[in-house]
Amino acid sequence: MFRIRRIFDDLSPANGKALARIGEILKEQFPGARPGEAESIPEKLRNQLKYGFQTILFAAEKGAGKVHGFALALYDPLLKFTFLDYIAVPGAEAGGGLGGILYERVRKEALDLGCVGLFFECLPDDPELCRDGETRKQNAARLRFYERYGAVPVAGTKYETPLEPGGDNPPYLVFDGLGRQDPLRREKARLIVAAILGKKYGDLCPPEYIRMVMDSFRDDPVKLRPLKYVTAPERTAVAAALPESERVALFVNRDHAIHHVRERGYVESPVRVEAILREILPSGLFTEKKARHFGERHILKVHSAVFFSYLRKVCMAMPEKESVYPYVFPVRNAARPPQDLSVRAGYFCMDTFTPLNKNAFLAALGALDCALSGAQALAEGRHLAYALVRPPGHHAERRLFGGFCYLNSAAAAAEYLSAFGRVAMLDIDYHHGNGQQDIFYGRSDVLTVSLHGHPRFAYPYFSGFEDEKGEGEGRGFNLNLPLPEHLSGQEYLDALRRASRRIANHGARFLVVPFGGDTCKKDPTGTWSLAARDFENNGKLIGGLGLPVLVVQEGGYNTRLLGENVRSFFKGLFEASRSAGARLWSPASRDRRPAPRG
Template sequence: MFRIRHITDVTLPTNQEEIAEVQAILRMRFTGLPAHEIDGLPDKIANPLAHKLSTFLLVADDLRGNLKGFALMSYAPDLDFWILDFVATGRALKGSGIGGALYTHARKMASEKPSAGLFMECLPDDPADCEDPASARENAARLKFYERYGARPIVGTGYETPISPGDKDLPHLVWDDLDSGEPLRRDRFRDIVRAILERKYEHLCTPEYIQGVVDSVTDDPVRIREPRYTKPARAASVSAAKAPEVSAEDRIVLVVNEKHDIHHVRERGYVESPIRVRSILKGLDATPDHFWRIPARDYPMSHIRAVHDDRLVNYLEKACASVEPGKSIYPYVFPVRNNTRPPKDLGYAAGYYCIDTFTPLNQNAFLAARGAVNCTLTAADAILSDARLAYSLVRPPGHHAERSTFGGFCYFCNGAVAAHYLSGFGRVAMLDLDYHHGNGQQDIFYSRPDVLTVSIHGHPSFAYPFFTGFEDEVGESTGTGFNLNLPLPEVVDGPRYLKAVKKALARIQEFAPRFLVLSMGFDTGKGDPTGTWTLAPADFEAIGLALGATGWPILVVQEGGYRTTSLPANARAFFSGLHAAATARPAGSR
């Protein structure tokens, strides 16, 4: 599986790597291309208005930074025409559909604004016109491919005139009218030919040569070669469905903590169980075309230590490793942390690092928690690779884990780890839509102005964690004003909740983030054993629609939601709304 995406942001690491690979391919395969044209590609992408032709780069990759192919296009805004400069795929991928997908995407992009069509050069398919007559067969295959879309060589002009006497392999200028059905008028084409030769080949073509080619255009409208490889009815157009394409804009990248079930606390009433993930996946299975599932990668512990105190991380690793299989340590002694030191006994120390009595430590808790972080960072890297939407479906959850403490079934703050990572590439907003306050990210980012934290939750007068989540908690030091709590009463229905969501989004809009990390809990749903609100699938769909319409790249991180009978419907509704709204927007480029 692959995706097609349009690169405009040359600062993202994956984009930089793929641009460098495109440059390497251009140097290797297109040896006649001037070096400064290749070296200047990043600047042309980043500053299209500074050049004679605006440059557009489409890449096909597999979300891991493995480039499978690319299409390089140019647009002349003053004359309203497109040029397809290059389409290239890996030689081992010939026949994979990637070339067709790239051209389909290029046509779609070019069709989004009125233009004279899409032009490209193709080497001749007549053996007599080729330096090596055997190459005519390969050239014919390329022309046959474009002819399927209705794109054919322009004839009756001097475009193939040799620059030096005896030159061969002179390209045809091929025209795709992009299914407009409009003829190409002589005077407009003369301007286009002049622009192509002056702007692309000024290092080869003299003014006299260019004028001669322009003067050779006499037919009005310009003549197009009759179909040579396809039947005329078919040569008119090819449906986009004929060429397979998987686009980043059309899928939600899904990363699942595959080994989450090693953390299974079997005590009666412990609701944070493996069936939660299975229930959500059951709901998502009804819309398989919305998701692109990828495996998690391993990341160094330094990402966790960047947001959590080393003493907490070291304790969790050591304590979990010391617990006998099948046993658990539950915190039960809680000192006043600011005036105490941690006890040496690992069992007693649980209360020093934990904020409640119901978040146990067992042999696999640390391993599962680290796996959840790896999934979330993998999803974050997908966002950095230009995915619009990514979903980290994990357990244990994370939003109650503060810098120095764990609790609320949470050991590491998955969303905060990802938000800190993303903050290296721009401002990040965190929105917590779990029933309970997101005290973890609030604590971690409370004094930082580059990460805005917003939480909608049950008021701490009745809802866990009870001691945080008040409206007057707005941040401190340089982070003052960058934390927003929106506590709600015990009885809340869908419309009331959606009103709070829109208020949160208005604040996030003011902040103007580059990325949004969404801590998503379905414990706001009706009948959840840990909540009191009554949201139904239609309400979750409305929330997804509101978020998807914002246009921000969104990383969704799974938090709460414990009524497994309603989890499938609620999750399906939310992601259906999110997907529908996000894909309805014009394809954004970063």
């Protein structure tokens, strides 16, 4: 079973491996391609503006990410058209239907983008344009394949005029209306032709040649060649569903409900997760994945062994439905912890309202596994992942718990991803992300950024100040943006822009977002009033960074609005992430036509 996966960048190890194989396939299948064509694909994905088009790349994978074919398309967001540059299916896979699957995926993308149509080049079946009979048969086979989708050459123009007089086998311009009956207007077609010839073939096509081809489009609407090989298109419909590989990978801590403190005022309750799921699952943006268990070594990379050992020991020894609240703190002698485990709780805690019990510890382990599974998904090429977990974790420091947090799931995910390159953490909970600040304070490979209520009025009160910038090697790699007690959505967005600029300057390969819904209006733990549209705008700004993003759920306690706000945030994140960021398959044989117009 093949999986068609969109590759947005070369940042993850899986994407790097896939791009290397795609480069090999391109060179194998297109020996006449211009030098550097394969090597330029990663840069085209990274630098969408340099080439005048947005590059869209799909890989057909089977098994452990092995690439069996690819399709590369160019999207013009101004003229709203897509140009199919390459489809390649090597070796034994050719003729097995994979080329059709890739083509249908490109058609869907063009339709989703609101394009007037899909354009590409196909070699001619006309004896006056192609002298070799065997080559004409191959060309006819390709044209027959595309006619099944209603795609036919543009007729009555000079697009297929050879660059050199007497040249052989120049390409047709083929138009696929994507199953719609809208005519292709002349002026639109002229601009599209100018974009194709100027942007893609500008180094080959002189301006006078481009002008000659443009002027040859005289019919309005543009004439299309009648169907020649089929009586009617067979596959004009385009699937409406979002492909699974491009949805947000969702990891839910399904056992979170075991941690339920039924005490008045304890707002970190199981209903939070259910409120979010109710809103996000019907959106079609998510695909739930099973989290895997990662083990203790990942915890000990972000938490001290002494702290974790105590946490496990005291929690697992607690009777069912009983909790210990820290009530004695080592103000006078921090070097001599008391022997009694319940009394010793204050030695590792930063407040008096975060209880220790067996289920809290087990739920925290499950949350950490979900976050690490999300990190692994990014490393394997996923572009967006969401760890929907509780209890939260961003207040848990290397040797302290508190603020409803026991283990820092987001920090563990960032640590995991740091093995593959630089990481940025952007904490957008109402409260300061003191946990990851403490854990990464002396490191430069993980940038920690936090937007939060100023510690003069907001928990945790003793951290989150602007002058906390990191230490040693990490100096300058911690950015705190403490914000006023009351602010508008626009003021928050302005601060988020400042944070985003710092993240862009960091050169991160991955972004981990500890996300709090407690920035919304009437949250019982916050003072701000962000609405659903603000969450969507924030998501758009973060998605515009073009990075693979893992979102880890932290706070958010107004359960009436929480789900809607999370859904709005992901809507903005998803849409911006998709925007930030030809030799054609032959059903008969491998296409070995020369580089287009070369």
